[in-house]
Amino acid sequence: MLFSAYVFEPFVRQMLMALTTGNRLAIISDEAKFDPNILIPFIQTHQVTYLNGTASVLQEYDFTGCPSLERIILVGESLTDTRYAALRRRFKNRLFNEYGFTESAFVTALNVFE
Numbered sequence: 207m208l209f210s211a212y213v214f215e216p217f218v219r220q221m222l223m224a225l226t227t228g229n230r231l232a233i234i235s236d237e238a239k240f241d242p243n244i245l246i247p248f249i250q251t252h253q254v255t256y257l258n259g260t261a262s263v264l265q266e267y268d269f270t271g272c273p274s275l276e277r278i279i280l281v282g283e284s285l286t287d288t289r290y291a292a293l294r295r296r297f298k299n300r301l302f303n304e305y306g307f308t309e310s311a312f313v314t315a316l317n318v319f320e
Contacts, residue, residue: 265292
């Protein structure tokens with residue numbers, strides 16, 4: 207699912223992952239992605255399998271009703287214990303916490319939580 211603004215590196219990854227693997231890229235508007243009453247049904251309808259975003263935003267959503275969602279990639283900020291706990295209550299599949307030392311860098315460190 208395209209969750210990132212086009213000016214950030216995750217946008218490129220989200221586009222390429224879909225286009226090079228024969229998958230579809232679900233695109234949601236900026237306004238809709240911050241509304242849980244729109245985002246969760248969007249994920250369900252389009253059977254989104256991969257979501258990339260910041261922990262501070264994604265911790266607010268309840269993904270328990272999204273069985274197609276296999277993994278969430280967290281980027282752009284520190285994954286605190288509080289944010290991790292909030293996400294784990296609402297998402298049981300694979301979580302990846304990525305770190306890049308600047309906005310222009312690709313990932314330089316990765317933690318996987320299963």
